[in-house]
Amino acid sequence: MHTLVVGLSHQTAPVELREKFSFDPDRIMMPLRALRDTKSMLECVIVSTCNRTELYIVADQLHTGEYYAKAFLEGWFRVAREEFVPHLYVKTNKDAVEHLFRVVCGLESLVIGETQILGQVKQAFQVALQAGTTGTLFNHLFKQAISLGKKVHTQTEIGQNAVSVSYAAVELGKKLFTSFAKKTVLLVGAGKMSELTAKHFQASGVKEVLVANRTFSKAEELAAIFQGTAYRWEHLTKALLEADVVVSSTGAKQFVITHDMVKNVLLERKKALFFIDIAVPRDIDPSINELDNAFLYNMDDLEEMVASNIHLREQEAERVEVWIKEEQTAFREWLDTLGVVPVITALRNKSLQIQADAMTKMERKLPDLTEQQRRVINKQTKSIVNQMMHDPIMRMKELASTEEKEAALRLFKHLFALELDDAQADQPQEKMMPSGLPLPTN
Incomplete structure (x- = not known):
């Protein structure tokens, strides 16, 4: 028996190619069983996310397992082999096991240490169990991998530190406010970065999202995403009075939020205002930091925090690498006993x-x-x-x-005079490819 992983990921393939190989999670049973019924395949699990599509396979032979895995991808998605094979990676046996362990620990993710992939692998394994496409080897390997992933995410801080500018803004906000439950976020400008930052704030529990933009129709469109309120540009001061957090990204050539504007707002509202300026050039006059109850962070502040947190995650990743080596040894010892x-x-x-x-x-x-x-x-x-x-x-x-x-x-x-039939091969009967899939020509 041999273990293989055949896949495409954000590390090897552009998004326009990856999206061609995306399995529908609600219809994954059919391709799972089709792959399992393919020649040379003994067990299989399919992991399909926005950043990766991977076939985990136990095959009777390495060469035929790899060949028919590629043929399966070609036939199922009807994409010419020469279009995707240059972007494909194939890992076998101990390298395949190490790859799975690295995936569940978040070491192969676009953002190192992210936790979502662990749940996605767990779900993929559970579906494969239901489909009956796993056996002794994968039942043991995936349970071991999932346990390792849980250990990494509960006993290290690899996923605890913000490593995106938009999420770092939220982390900074948490240092000022104990809770976002009753807070209001104002987006000044309707750019993508403002939208992404607002999504993180909303996920952290903010009460309301306001949007002010020079083009009012765009303000209305963005406000609708958050079931929020749109403000016309001339009513920006009024929106500031309502807000607790201000995220600004307009692309203007001069300050759109000035020292005097904020000073007057603070005198009227008598509550703290938290500003996040993610515009280049800057939208917000840096002198507002001199005002009581005004807290301003710009891109340099956020990027410094992100760089520091990436370093912390990399340090934690070194601990995780040691655990992965230990788990590889444990799996190899278990595998050796199967014989x-x-x-x-x-x-x-x-x-x-x-x-x-x-x-x-x-x-x-x-x-x-x-x-x-x-x-x-x-x-x-x-x-x-x-x-x-x-x-x-x-x-x-x-x-x-x-x-x-x-x-x-x-x-x-x-x-011990044990009567075992040594000639009896522990191999499944040869299976045919699913209808419509290409067979080898050699």
């Missing part, structure tokens, strides 16, 4: 059969035994068998991860 499981099972079955036969003979020779005596003798003889088998089984598990594994297995079977 000895049939031998250990055969030994246990044989030893228990010997014990059962001995009990049958004893009961014939001692017919006057009470039921209580039979139970005691049965329990004790089973205990003797288990104790005798414990050390050989443990030694066999230890040898399973060494280079002498195959020779040790043969010796083990010979010493």
Whole structure:
């Protein structure tokens, strides 16, 4: 058995290509089962997000597994292979396992340490379980990966520090206000950055969003996104009186919010105002920082905070890398024991059969035994068998991860006279490709 991951991500493919390979989450069962029924495939999980589409596969052979995974993508999405293969990455066995661990920990994300991908991988695995496309290997691997992801996001601060300008603005606001529950955000200008920052504030619980823009129709459009209120440009001062947080990004060549304007607003409202100037050139007169109850942050402040937080995440990522190596070792040790499981099972079955036969003979020779005596003798003889088998089984598990594994297995079977059919291949029957998918020509 071999493990592969075949995929496209933001690291290897542009968005216009990635969007061609997006699976509908509400209809993922069909492609999952189609992939599982493809030749060479034994198990599969499909992870499909806005930043990545990945096929996780257990295949009987590496070459055919990779070939038919590419053929599946080509046929399912009807995109010519030469268009996407240059952007495709293929990772096998230990590299595939490491990649999955890195993905769930957020180390392969567009923003390092983001937590959303862990839930997406967990959901993908649960759907694959329901579809019946996983087995012994992936059931163990994905559960181990998800546990690792949870550990990383609960025991480190890799996802705790803002690493985008818009989210950093919210984090700064939290230092001023204990809660956003009763606060109002004013967007000055209707740019994309203002909109994104407002979305973060809204997610943090702000009560209301106001929008003031030179073109009133654009103010109305943006206000509608947040079920907020639009203000005409000449009513900007009135909007400032209503706001607690002001996000400005107009593209104007001179200050649109002046020192005197804010001074008069503060005298009337007698409450703190938090300004975020994300415009270049700046929209807000920096001298307002001299006013009581006025707090102004510009792009330099936010970018400095983001750079510091990225550094902190990178430091946490170094801890996570160590954990990933440990989990890889644990998985490899578990995988090595799979080969000895049939031998250990055969030994246990044989030893228990010997014990059962001995009990049958004893009961014939001692017919006057009470039921209580039979139970005691049965329990004790089973205990003797288990104790005798414990050390050989443990030694066999230890040898399973060494280079002498195959020779040790043969010796083990010979010493205990275990009847196993070595010629019986543990391979599934050959399967046909789903209808309409291309077959290899070589």
